[in-house]
Amino acid sequence: MSDDVFPDDVSADDDAAEEVAIALLTLPLDAWHRARGGRMVEFAGYLMPVQYEGIIAEHQWTRENAGLFDVSHMGQLFVSGEDADAALEAVLPIDLATLKLGALRYSLLLDADGGILDDLIVSRWREGLFLVVNGATKWDDIAWLREQLPDAVTLNHLDERALLALQGPAAFAALDRLASGEHPLAALTFMRGGRFMLGGVEAWISRSGYTGEDGFEISVPAEAAVAVADLLCGAPEVKPIGLGARDSLRLEAGLPLYGHDLSPETDPVSADLAFAINKRRRAEGGFPGAERILGLLTSGAPRRRIGLSLEGRMAAREGAKVFAGDREVGIVTSGGFSPTLQRPIAMAYVDSDLAAEGTALSLEMRGKRLDARIVPMPFVPHRYHR
Amino acid sequence: MPRYFTQDHEWIDVEGDTGTVGITDYAQSQLGDITFVELPAEGSTVAKGDSVSVVDSVKAASDVYTPVSGTVSDTNAALADEPELVNSDAELGGWLFRITLSDPAELAGLMDRAAYDAFVAEL
Structure with missing residues (x-):
């Protein structure tokens, strides 16, 4: 059989694997993952754990307890x-005037045609604006931002920091016992952050994440990452979770993944991310791609990102063509088996005239047609602490 | 009953001119949680090395290649409701299909258990 699941599995320590490993970057928790049985694979140029005990078990653990994810590959x-707000508003469709101290907001890095270069989170710190961008795109993002931002604005890559995500219904209880800060952890609602101490380590903690569950993202100095991971996994509610479950959790949550569901060929309106074009910016424009995007907001996009629930158990994967009868109407951008729903689900872009909920479509997988129906996203309800 | 292995991590038990095919325990451990198994059509004629079955895991789909040529005579119906049998019992209850061999001489090119174990140890 072909093992194309983990094509870049380099956890085996033979000579060939070592050659690959040299070319890849390692993260502060590399040895920590291996010691816990993490199966390391290449992801975004780094070696990262795809799973420990198994994707479904880790997925369910996160939905029921709390999972610790190493997302230190992210930028x-x-x-x-001076005028950092104005400079960033020239690059992002965000309204920074309404982003309060300690608040987080989702935004998009757009090219001149409104194509999506990356999705990111912007937080307001006292000293400036903290951005978290995708790992695979961070070098391009940095180059793009350096080009776009004026000299008076400084862009620092905080590559001496690690990033952890603690996600799940028990995340608050576990973290609340360990963190103390400028305000109680309970003061953080969804998309709010603050400075805390965590086992003697200074941490920026925000109530955010990419699983659809309540949870936190925790930025700490890289040299303290092992101590913080040990501290968090010492809590009975917490287990380390790999990239595999991170992907199945975010798919159930209906959250798009850059490089799969989002790309320079997709725009915010088609991607159903128009909420990231903040109200004032719609009125004023002045961000990359504004002309095209404001046009699409008025006229509608030719395609839309939608969710599909499949019949049977065979999953449709990225690249599967979508049909309405004989007419090809779209393409699957993410797909897999939902451990929570016990059936395959997918995200796809389809022609807007066929993007209504309940529309019956078929997906072509390995020469077969799989029956599917458009359903609302998220597939599994979000449980954010608002 | 002799058992043979392929470098693609299939096993085949041979009794007379009938072979029973599955994927190895090593293979299932690499694939992780299996959620669906697409089985070949009974009665279909297949050639050694053809992709005849697909094992879906949470992450991805993987082809299963037939170790020998022949005609598919039976498939494991239990996998329709319990694909996870391939995880829990890959080398017995999680078998995939039976095949009537058209050229038993093909078996000579496969590995025995000792050779397969040595092959996996090198991976």
Whole structure:
């Protein structure tokens, strides 16, 4: 059989694997993952754990307890300096005037045609704006931002920091016992952050994440990452969770993944991310791609990102063609088996005239047609602490 | 009953001119949680090395190649409701299909258990 599940599995320590490993970057928790049985694979240029005990068990553990995810591959950037807000507003469709101290907001890095270069989170710190961008795109993002931002604005890559995500209904209880800060952890609602101490380590903690569950993202100095991971996994509610479950959890939550569901060929309106074009910016424009995007907001996009629930157990994967009868109407961008729903689900872009909930479509997989129906996203309800 | 292995991690038990085929325990451990198994059509004629079955895990789909040529005579109906049998019992209850061999000489190119174990140890 072909093992194309983990094509870049380099956890075996033979000579060939070592050659690959040299070319890849390792993260502060590399040895920590291996010691816990993490199966390391290449992801975004780094070696990262795809799973420990198994994707379904880890997925369910996160939905019922709390999972600790190492997301240190993601880019942590800091923008500061005179008129940093205005400079960043020239690059992002965000309204920073309404982003309060300690608040987080989802935004998009757009090219001149409104194509999506990356999705990111912007937080307001006292000293400036903290950005978390995707790992696979961070080098391009940094180059793009350096080009776009004026000299008076400083862009720092906080590559000396690690990033952990603690996600699940028990995340608050576990973290509340361990963190103390400028305000109680309970003061953080969804998309709010603050400074805390965690086992003697300074941490920026925000109530956010990418699983659809309540949870936190925790930025700490890289040299303290092992101590913080040990501290968190010492809590009975917490287990380390790999990239495999991170993907199945975010798919159930209906959250798009850059490089799969989002790309320079997709725009915010088609991607159903128009909420990221903040109200004032719709009125004023002045962000990359504004002309095209504002046009799409008025006229509608030719395609839409939608959710599909499949009949049977065979999953449709990225790249599967979508049909309405004989007419090809779209393409699957993410798909897999939902451990929570016990059936396959998918995200796809389909022609807007066929994007209504309840529409019956078929997906072509390995020469077969799989019956599917458009359903609302998220597939599994979000449980954010608002 | 002799058992043979392929470098693609299939096993085949041979009794007379009938072979029973599955994937190895090593293979299932690499694939992780199996959620669906697409089985070949009974009565279909297949050639050694053809992709005849697909094992879906949470992450991805993987082809299963037939170790020998022949005609598919039976498939494991239990996998329709319990694909996870391939995880829990890969080398017995999680078998995939039976095949009537058209060229038993093909078996000579396969590995025995000792050779397969040595092959996996090198991976």
